[in-house]
Amino acid sequence: MATDDIINIQNVSFYRGDRAIFKNLNCTIETGKITAIMGPSGSGKTTLLRLIGGLLQPDEGRILLFGQDIAQLNRKQLNQLRARMGVLFQSGALFTDLSVFENVAFPLREHMNLSADDLYNRVLLKLEAVGLRGTRDLMPSQLSGGMARRVALARAVAMEPELILYDEPFAGQDPIAMAVLQRLIKHLNVQMHLTSVLVSHDIAEACAISDQVILLGDGRVLAQDSPAALQASDDPAVKQFIHGEADGVIPFHFPAPPLQQELRGQSE
């Protein structure tokens, strides 16, 4: 096993009811890189993120995080591991009853014994890094969607994690907010020596900043390669997704009996 893989997913299967979300999924995520996990809606991208975060347990197989099997850890060990990673949830998940400042301060107050001044400075620096120092006294409800996501990003990196997971960071953002988030993800990855994993279906935005792309579909990894190599790929499923074609290997029609059988008064 390569030691520079921060996440190692081995033969993972995960079921929702009878439906298999993943079947024998295998992939690795390299330390220090930005990896984009892409795939059509419903291909289990967010589920994979929750599996990595230990919020869900796989039905089969194992997930190694920082070289440790997360299913084998007890609650305390899992929480120690979680302290080394940050998550940016799709909705931002800011605590609505706390101000912007208190939201960013939250993980620091819980896990570190900082003096009041150190805490204040650290929060301010994190907010400055996302360009929102001026919003520190606002409540989350007073922020726009893009700003809320940036505050959530400041909170996710407040503990200076080694790994950060982004769940659909670009979904529903205007072009400016998207560009800002792209820049932040790239910058933070370099400045803080992070490993970034982002789940997205915004192909252009995600490909522009990532070093590696994992394409999910049908409960398995369709392709794992650099963005440029995927653009040039001949695989029909990869081509269909990357170039956004409406019909192809992934069918336009939801499975159904032939139309002739379903139309009334047509069978005789």
Next chain:
Amino acid sequence: MIGPIADLGAGVLSKLVRMGEALLMLLQAIAVKPKTSSLPRLIQQLYVVGVQSLIIMLVSALFIGMVLGLQGYTLLAAYGSEQAVGQMVALTLVRELSPVVAALLFAGRAGSALTAEIGLMKATEQLSSLEMFGIDPLHRIIAPRFWAGIISLPLLVAIFSLVGIYGGHLVAVDWLGVHSGSYWGNMQQAVDFNEDVLNGMIKALVFAFLISWTALYQGYSCVPTSQGISAATTRTVVYSSLAILGFDFILTALMFGGAV
């Protein structure tokens, strides 16, 4: 033939599973050593759950007391014993109406708000977010709200009885002219602390447990969509209202049934 029976069995089993889940949630949330650092959160929830329910309780109690005074006076005056109106108002309130009406109002006012709040926290991934920070949402979010419910409702019930009795006084004494001395005197003679006041408080405690538990579990287990949250909020009010009325009968039968 066998279909409906199998469906019934499956329905009962899934209800049992849900009840088991609800019990586990509650045990995990409250079976921890209390820490002084969680006191501010409890106080904040006492304010939200208890103090903010005060207005609706005060107004309802005043009107219910006034209605009792009026009805009691008309009924008793027919037998020339209108001076007993004080004991009638007090006993009705302390034994039955205060715990039941206050609990029903509490389920509608505080229970539904708790379910919606926790459901929204789930939908906006705040609960997952807490977990990723290594904090158990059951301890942080569920436990203080549960204890706040258990503490507030009995206090609200006591206030409810007090205001209701003054409401009865307002109508029977100040308006209809019953002698104030016999209003209070008859009440003092008829109301027994253990038999009436304490039993009413035990009811309040049981109802508080039922409402808090239902509201928190419905919020915690809801489907995190707008439909899911609205369905869970409705279920909180319906289930806890039915539970209050059902348990009220059982408790009344146990407490006062043998005294006849």
